[in-house]
Amino acid sequence: MSHLHQIEPPAKPSAFDPHHPPSKELLSDCVHCGFCLPACPTYVLWSEEMDSPRGRIYMMTKAAQGEAGLDQNFRTHMDNCLGCMACVTACPSGVQYNKLIEDTRSQIERNIPRSTDDSLFRKLLFATFPHPARLRLMAYPMLAYQRLGLQKLVRATGLLKLLPKRLQAMEALLPRVPDSLFRSHITLSNKAKTADRPRVGLLTGCVQQVFFQHVNEATARVLEAEGCQVVVPENQQCCGALMVHTGVEDEALRMAKQTIAQFEAANVDYIAINAAGCGSTMKEYGFLLRDDPQWAERAAAFSAKCRDISELLSVLEPRSPRHPLPLRVAYQDACHLRHAQGIYAEPRGLLKTIPGLDLREVPEANLCCGSAGIYNLVQPDPAAELGDRKVDNLLSTEAEALISANPGCLLQLQAGLRRRGHAEIPTFHMVELLDASIRNLSAEELLHRRA
Numbered sequence: 389m390s391h392l393h394q395i396e397p398p399a400k401p402s403a404f405d406p407h408h409p410p411s412k413e414l415l416s417d418c419v420h421c422g423f424c425l426p427a428c429p430t431y432v433l434w435s436e437e438m439d440s441p442r443g444r445i446y447m448m449t450k451a452a453q454g455e456a457g458l459d460q461n462f463r464t465h466m467d468n469c470l471g472c473m474a475c476v477t478a479c480p481s482g483v484q485y486n487k488l489i490e491d492t493r494s495q496i497e498r499n500i501p502r503s504t505d506d507s508l509f510r511k512l513l514f515a516t517f518p519h520p521a522r523l524r525l526m527a528y529p530m531l532a533y534q535r536l537g538l539q540k541l542v543r544a545t546g547l548l549k550l551l552p553k554r555l556q557a558m559e560a561l562l563p564r565v566p567d568s569l570f571r572s573h574i575t576l577s578n579k580a581k582t583a584d585r586p587r588v589g590l591l592t593g594c595v596q597q598v599f600f601q602h603v604n605e606a607t608a609r610v611l612e613a614e615g616c617q618v619v620v621p622e623n624q625q626c627c628g629a630l631m632v633h634t635g636v637e638d639e640a641l642r643m644a645k646q647t648i649a650q651f652e653a654a655n656v657d658y659i660a661i662n663a664a665g666c667g668s669t670m671k672e673y674g675f676l677l678r679d680d681p682q683w684a685e686r687a688a689a690f691s692a693k694c695r696d697i698s699e700l701l702s703v704l705e706p707r708s709p710r711h712p713l714p715l716r717v718a719y720q721d722a723c724h725l726r727h728a729q730g731i732y733a734e735p736r737g738l739l740k741t742i743p744g745l746d747l748r749e750v751p752e753a754n755l756c757c758g759s760a761g762i763y764n765l766v767q768p769d770p771a772a773e774l775g776d777r778k779v780d781n782l783l784s785t786e787a788e789a790l791i792s793a794n795p796g797c798l799l800q801l802q803a804g805l806r807r808r809g810h811a812e813i814p815t816f817h818m819v820e821l822l823d824a825s826i827r828n829l830s831a832e833e834l835l836h837r838r839a
Contacts, residue, residue, distance in 0.1 A: 400454025404495050408637075410448045410488045417483045418445045424475035424485075429756045429774055430468050438465045441475035441485050448492055463500045466492055468767070470760035470774075471633050473668075473727035477754065486668075486728060487675065493635030506766075509554055513762050514636060518626030518643065523598040524569070531565040557768035560803045568601035574608050574620050582615030585704070589619045589656035591647075591670075593663050593795070594626040600795050606823035607662045607697055613708040613826050614701065618660075621650040629669035632676065633761045644673050645683055648690045659690075662697045662819055664794040665761060668728035670694045696725060697819050698734040698793065706741065711828040713821060714744035715835075718787035720778065720801065722794035723756050735793055735818045742825040748785035752777070759800035771800070772807070779804035783813075789835070790815045 402409060424441040425431050431440040438447060444465060450456035466489070475485050502510070516522050533539050539562075542548060548556050574590070588611055592604050608618045628643035630636075647670070651659055661667040669676075674688035719739065725731045739747050758764055758774030765771075779801060782790050790805075790813060792798050798815045805811055814835060824834045 402454055403451040403456065403458050405499060407494075407498075408491050409452060409495060410491045412452055414484050414488055415445060415449050415452060417481055418442065419481050420446070421480065423478050423480055427474040427478035427754060429470055429472060429474070429758070430770065432755065433770055433773060439468050441469075441479075441483075444469060444492075445483070445485070445488065448488060458495065458499050460500065463496050463502075466496055468770070470723075470756050470758070470763050472723035472756035472760055474723060474754050474756065477727045477730075486672075490632055490635070493633075494637040495635070497635040497637070510634070510762075510766065513765060514630070514639070517762070518594050518628075518630055518639075520592075520594050520597050520625065523595065524572070527565050527569050527598055530562060531569065534562075534565055553768050554765060557765055557771070560806070561764060561799050563599045563799055563802070566599065566602055568605065569598065571601055571605070572597075574601070574605055576608060576618055576620065577612050582707070585615035585617070586657035587617045587619060587655070588700070589621060589651050589654045589659045591627065591659055591661045591663070591666060592620060592624045593666055596663050596666075596795050597624070600798070600817070603662055603795075603817040603820060606817070606820045607660060610697075610701065610819055610822050610826060611660060614704050615707050616704075619654045619656055621654045624650060627666045627670055628676075629663075629665045630761055632669050632672075633665070641677065641680075644670075644676055644687065648673065648683070648686055651690065651693075652686070657693065658700060659694045660697050660700050661694060662793070662817065664696065664722035664725035664729070665796060667694060667696045668724040671729065696729060696731055696734070696793070698725075698738055699729075699731055701738055701822070702734040708826045710742050710822075710825045712744035713742050713825045713829070713831055713834070714746075715821075715831040716746040716748065716786065716788045717791050717816075717821070718748045718750050718782045718785040718789075719818070720750060720757065720782060720790060720792045720797060721753055722792055722797045723760070725793050726754070738822060739791070739818060742821060745821065745825075748787050750785060751781045757797055757800045757804075759794070759796035761796065764796075764800055764803075772804075775800050775804040776807060779808050779810075783808065783810060787813070788831075789813065791818050791821065793818050 420442050428440045437443040447462055469489055471489055473486055548559055590608055611618050626643050627647045628640040631640035671691050671694050673691045677683040677687040739745060756774055757778040758771035763771055790801050801815050805813055
C-alpha cells in the first residue's frame with residue numbers, strides 16, 4: 389500500500405521588509421505563559437490581549453509568517469507599548485522583548501504611513517529634543533513665560549483646554565527652567581585622580597544638559613569626591629536613545645557613532661550616565677551597530693565601558709564621609725534602569741549610606757510612571773493615567789521628596805504632582821542627595837534650593 393505524503397504549502401512571504409525584521413528565533417522564545425500580563429502597563433489599564441507583550445509578539449509572529457499585514461491596527465498596538473521592559477523582568481523564558489519591539493518600530497516607520505498631524509508632531513519633537521542648542525534657545529522664552537507669571541495665568545484661565553491634547557501635554561510637562569540654564573559648562577576641580585580610581589567620562593545628555601544641568605554638576609562633584617578624574621567631552625549631542633525607542637533608525641545610528649567617537653577621543657575607563665533611558669541604549673550600541681564592519685567592534689568596546697552612576701559608585705568604596713540628611717523620601721524606579729538594565733539594588737544601597745535618610749518603598753514599584761521617552765507626549769491620555777497612579781502610590785508613603793534616576797520620570801512626576809494638588813513636593817535625582825550629604829547640606833538647604 390502506498391503512503392500519501394502531505395505536501396506542505398509554500399511559506400508565505402513575511403510582511404516585514406528584509407532589513408532587520410524582528411528575529412524569528414527571538415519570537416519563538418515566547419511560550420505565551422502570560423507572566424508578562426500583570427507587569428505590562430497597557431494591559432493593566434485596558435485588559436486587552438493585543439496590548440500586552442504576549443499579544444504584540446503574537447502579532448509580530450503572524451506578520452513574520454505572512455499571515456497578517458503591517459496595517460494601521462498593527463501600528464496602533466505597537467504604538468501603545470511604552471517600551472518600559474517590565475515584561476523582560478517578569479518573563480521566565482528570557483524573551484528579549486526590547487530587541488523585538490525596537491526592530492518592529494523601525495519596520496513601522498518605514499512601511500506604515502502615519503497621518504499628517506502625527507507625522508508632523510513627531511518631526512517637531514525630533515527636531516528639538518535631541519538638540520541641546522535648540523533646546524537652550526527654546527528655554528529662554530520658557531523662562532520668561534514662567535518667571536513673569538504668564539504660565540500661572542494661562543493655566544488658571546483654562547486657555548490650555550483649547551489646545552490639542554498633545555500640546556496640552558507638552559505644556560504640562562514643561563520643566564521649571566533652572567538657574568543652571570546659564571551654566572553650559574561643568575566646572576571641574578581638575579584634581580589628579582587617586583591612583584586606584586578610574587578616569588570617568590560624563591555623559592551630559594540632551595534634555596539633561598539644558599534642564600537638568602544641576603544633576604550633571606552633582607554627578608561630577610560626587611565622582612570627584614570619590615577620587616575619580618572626571619572628563620566632560622565638549623559639544624555632546626543626543627546619544628540616539630529617543631530615536632532607537634521610536635524606530636528612527638538612521639538618525640539613531642548617526643548619533644551613536646558620534647557619541648562613540650567623542651568618548652574614544654576622551655580616553656576614559658568608564659562612561660558615567662545619569663539618565664536611565666540613555667544608559668539602556670548606550671549599553672546596546674554593539675547590537676545596534678552589529679552589521680557595520682567599521683563600527684561593530686568599536687561599539688561593543690564602548691558599551692562595555694558604560695555604567696549608570698549608581699552602578700559605578702556602588703563598586704567604589706566610599707572615600708568621602710556622608711553627613712546626616714534627615715528627610716523622608718520615596719524612590720521611584722526608572723523603568724530603563726530597573727528593567728532594561730536590571731539595576732535595582734544599587735541606587736537603594738547608595739541612598740541607605742546617607743545617615744538620617746528615611747527611604748520609603750512604593751506600592752506597584754514595577755509599574756511605569758507613563759513617561760517612556762516621548763510616550764507622554766504622543767499618548768497623553770494613558771500616560772497621564774499611569775502618572776496619576778504612580779503619584780498616588782508615591783504620596784501614600786508620606787514622603788517629603790520624590791527621587792528617581794531619569795529626567796523624563798522626574799518631569800512626569802512633577803506634572804502628576806501638580807494634577808494631584810501637591811506641586812510643593814520636590815523631586816530630585818538620586819545623585820543630588822548623595823551630593824548634598826557629602827557637602828553637608830541640611831535638608832532645609834536642599835529643599836530650599838529646589839523651591
